[in-house]
Amino acid sequence: MEAYLDNSATTRCYEEVKDIVVKTMLEDYGNPSAMHLKGVEAENYVKQAAKEIAKTLKVQEKEIFFTSGGTESDNWAVIGTALANSRQGKHIITTPFEHAAVSAPLAWLEKQGYEITEIPVDEKGNLLLERLAETIREDTILVSTMYVNNEMGAVVPAEEIGRIIHEKNPKTLYHVDAVQGYGKYRIYPKKMGIDLLAVSGHKIHGPKGAGFLYINEKAKIQPLLLGGGQQKGMRSGTDNVPGIAGLGVAAKKIYENLEADTARMRELKTYLAAELEKMEQVEINGPEPEKGAPHILNVSFLGVRSEVLLHTLEDRQIYVSAGSACSSHKRAGSASLGALRLSPERKESAIRFSLCEFTTREELAYTLEVLREVLPMLRRYARR
Amino acid sequence: MYKAFLIKYAEIAIKGKNRYIFEDALVEQIKYQLKDVEGKFRIVKEMGRIFVYAESAFDYEETIEALKRVFGIFSICPAVVLEDEGFEKLSEEVAAYVKKLYGDQELTFKVNTRRNKKTYPMQSMEVSSALGGIILDACPNMKVDVHKPDVFVNVEIRSKIYLYSENIPGPGGMPLGTNGSAMLLLSGGIDSPVAGYMIAKRGVKIDAVYFHAPPYTSERAKQKVVDLAKLVARYSGPIRLHVVNFTDIQLYIYDKCPHEELTIIMRRYMMKIAEEFAKKDGCLGLITGESIGQVASQTIHSLAATNEVCTMPVFRPVIGFDKQEIVDVALKINTYETSILPYEDCCTIFVAKHPVTKPNLQVIKRSEEKLQEKIDEMMKEAVETAETIICE
Numbered sequence: 001m002e003a004y005l006d007n008s009a010t011t012r013c014y015e016e017v018k019d020i021v022v023k024t025m026l027e028d029y030g031n032p033s034a035m036h037l038k039g040v041e042a043e044n045y046v047k048q049a050a051k052e053i054a055k056t057l058k059v060q061e062k063e064i065f066f067t068s069g070g071t072e073s074d075n076w077a078v079i080g081t082a083l084a085n086s087r088q089g090k091h092i093i094t095t096p097f098e099h100a101a102v103s104a105p106l107a108w109l110e111k112q113g114y115e116i117t118e119i120p121v122d123e124k125g126n127l128l129l130e131r132l133a134e135t136i137r138e139d140t141i142l143v144s145t146m147y148v149n150n151e152m153g154a155v156v157p158a159e160e161i162g163r164i165i166h167e168k169n170p171k172t173l174y175h176v177d178a179v180q181g182y183g184k185y186r187i188y189p190k191k192m193g194i195d196l197l198a199v200s201g202h203k204i205h206g207p208k209g210a211g212f213l214y215i216n217e218k219a220k221i222q223p224l225l226l227g228g229g230q231q232k233g234m235r236s237g238t239d240n241v242p243g244i245a246g247l248g249v250a251a252k253k254i255y256e257n258l259e260a261d262t263a264r265m266r267e268l269k270t271y272l273a274a275e276l277e278k279m280e281q282v283e284i285n286g287p288e289p290e291k292g293a294p295h296i297l298n299v300s301f302l303g304v305r306s307e308v309l310l311h312t313l314e315d316r317q318i319y320v321s322a323g324s325a326c327s328s329h330k331r332a333g334s335a336s337l338g339a340l341r342l343s344p345e346r347k348e349s350a351i352r353f354s355l356c357e358f359t360t361r362e363e364l365a366y367t368l369e370v371l372r373e374v375l376p377m378l379r380r381y382a383r384r
Numbered sequence: 385m386y387k388a389f390l391i392k393y394a395e396i397a398i399k400g401k402n403r404y405i406f407e408d409a410l411v412e413q414i415k416y417q418l419k420d421v422e423g424k425f426r427i428v429k430e431m432g433r434i435f436v437y438a439e440s441a442f443d444y445e446e447t448i449e450a451l452k453r454v455f456g457i458f459s460i461c462p463a464v465v466l467e468d469e470g471f472e473k474l475s476e477e478v479a480a481y482v483k484k485l486y487g488d489q490e491l492t493f494k495v496n497t498r499r500n501k502k503t504y505p506m507q508s509m510e511v512s513s514a515l516g517g518i519i520l521d522a523c524p525n526m527k528v529d530v531h532k533p534d535v536f537v538n539v540e541i542r543s544k545i546y547l548y549s550e551n552i553p554g555p556g557g558m559p560l561g562t563n564g565s566a567m568l569l570l571s572g573g574i575d576s577p578v579a580g581y582m583i584a585k586r587g588v589k590i591d592a593v594y595f596h597a598p599p600y601t602s603e604r605a606k607q608k609v610v611d612l613a614k615l616v617a618r619y620s621g622p623i624r625l626h627v628v629n630f631t632d633i634q635l636y637i638y639d640k641c642p643h644e645e646l647t648i649i650m651r652r653y654m655m656k657i658a659e660e661f662a663k664k665d666g667c668l669g670l671i672t673g674e675s676i677g678q679v680a681s682q683t684i685h686s687l688a689a690t691n692e693v694c695t696m697p698v699f700r701p702v703i704g705f706d707k708q709e710i711v712d713v714a715l716k717i718n719t720y721e722t723s724i725l726p727y728e729d730c731c732t733i734f735v736a737k738h739p740v741t742k743p744n745l746q747v748i749k750r751s752e753e754k755l756q757e758k759i760d761e762m763m764k765e766a767v768e769t770a771e772t773i774i775c776e
Contacts, residue, residue, distance in 0.1 A: 311599030381635055381734070 049248025089139025147181025162193025
């Protein structure tokens with residue numbers, strides 16, 4: 001049996017996504033910028049995708065800009081707004097547990113003379129919002145937070161943050177990295193005070209290499225990719241029609257039965273957490289399973305290094321990640337676990353299980369069975 | 385400009401009656417390295433030298449890079465090939481060539497002429513002195529020095545005329561396959577690929593063994609070792625890499641023996657297993673990347689304790705090198721970047737905080753007695769279940 005429990009790293013494509021990707025590669029393969037019929041056909045796929053996505057967010061089609069994925073969307077949101085609004089100020093607020101796609105461009109901006117402030121968090125990963133209002137200043141141009149933390153599954157109260165920001169300084173823009181939140185929650189930027197929203201296709205059963213950035217039509221942002229002037233000059237480069245079309249289909253489909261799908265995911269996650277808590281030397285990290293995102297569960301198996309457990313499970317066709325899959329190229333411990341002041345032992349033994357709508361109870365039961373079998377053996381051979 | 389390469393070799397020239405074996409091996413290796421280079425080449429042994437002729441358009445840089453990987457080559461001389469169209473034409477070509485190569489540099493030079501085509505109307509000495517004068521006219525900053533010149537300008541007159549002066553250093557060493565084969569203990573580190581390279585450079589064909597310890601070492605760690613073997617194989621030719629699953633043996637030692645002796649006992653079994661593969665593959669020695677004192681298992685006491693299990697000679701080419709000296713070679717052969725990828729290898733996963741640095745052989749042997757029940761069977765299984773990957 002195979003159990004793929006690494007859906008926060010990437011997901012399997014929907015069949016319908018595959019179909020439209022193939023169709024736009026083999027049949028309707030025109031360049032949307034071309035003047036002839038083939039171009040018009042291709043352009044219609046892009047328009048259709050923008051329409052479907054806009055519908056899920058209740059925003060205008062023209063506010064959706066396609067990118068190469070989460071990292072580009074986040075980079076663009078952060079750097080693009082910083083450049084466009086530098087005359088108003090150079091102060092940016094963020095959290096200590098952002099994905100590197102946000103924290104790395106922020107670190108770069110800091111070197112260029114911008115000032116970055118972090119909102120503090122408690123040990124459960126909750127932002128101390130009462131401290132947010134006092135950090136927003138006249139020259140604060142941007143606040144950037146996640147929607148769902150990719151490692152712990154903590155959910156950020158975006159609507160409340162949006163309200164606090166705009167009450168304190170109506171000119172401050174609010175960017176949300178919704179890579180882990182889109183497709184799990186109904187997110188309405190207009191209602192929630194979100195000005196920019198980054199989404200990646202392959203986390204929602206769409207293709208890799210495709211994503212989008214929602215940009216409030218009133219927000220000032222500088223394009224980062226200059227060239228042929230595609231997407232109203234905001235993001236040059238030939239449209240990735242297969243990726244965009246696939247992304248559109250995935251966005252539509254993931255929201256079709258959202259409440260039922262996420263309820264089932266949460267039920268499975270709660271079951272997994274409850275069974276794990278029955279075991280010895282197991283600690284659940286981050287928010288309580290009933291809270292938190294419906295699909296992410298971060299657990300420490302004390303006395304077993306994450307990497308060793310990961311490879312043991314891999315041998316039984318169970319795929320999980322250690323901390324965060326995006327961090328596997330770095331030796332340093334995970335930034336967000338660090339931010340939560342966990343003990344080194346808990347950090348070293350943290351495993352992330354991430355579910356999707358295809359996850360079954362059988363997969364989880366199998367995973368639990370394997371864990372019960374291998375953990376005693378792995379604990380016996382510890383480094384001493 | 386260049387159409388041919390004269391290959392100079394150093395040590396082969398002193399090999400007496402076996403010389404042809406070394407030359408043939410060198411020709412084979414040149415062919416092997418040039419097979420993926422853009423262009424068609426003909427390689428010819430003639431008059432105690434090897435010539436590589438380009439028979440089509442070719443990529444000069446790629447060709448030089450490939451030749452620089454052929455062990456046994458002392459230097460590579462790119463040559464201009466001219467038709468014999470009279471001495472006047474030759475003079476023009478020589479003047480243009482030397483000017484292009486050395487420009488206005490202040491250098492001393494000497495013209496060397498070899499006249500194999502005895503029907504050529506001038507004698508070698510006459511050609512040399514006449515061309516010397518022409519070079520002096522063309523390059524006013526150059527001077528003649530017939531005893532210790534900075535550069536030689538060589539002219540060979542055969543059915544065509546060959547003109548060469550540049551000397552590009554090769555890797556030296558001996559042609560591969562002229563010195564039997566040996567088994568390299570390859571880890572993911574910096575030292576062992578360098579050790580393999582250095583022994584291969586002496587003409588030894590190498591095979592390798594890697595100890596994999598899943599789930600403690602990852603699939604990526606194994607891939608890294610395969611990648612390293614491929615990098616070394618760019619010089620050494622295809623390497624048969626044996627991947628041994630070492631986990632069970634390691635855990636067995638962990639269970640039965642004192643923890644601080646784990647590494648040394650483990651290494652003794654690694655040597656034994658490597659020797660099994662060496663025998664199977666017809667190798668006559670083992671190669672390790674050990675360097676005295678680098679880590680606890682490489683103190684001279686530990687080396688002696690590890691060495692004691694081997695019946696074959698163990699070659700340790702970097703034994704006297706400092707880390708930086710090893711790194712320098714790793715950078716040169718392009719293995720460094722891969723070696724420093726951060727995947728754990730099987731030697732470090734259970735390493736004790738304070739491993740023994742002066743193991744007492746009697747004590748170690750007494751500890752190993754506790755393994756008697758199962759170890760032979762486990763070693764046999766490790767050898768039989770190993771996966772063999774051809775890395776080229």
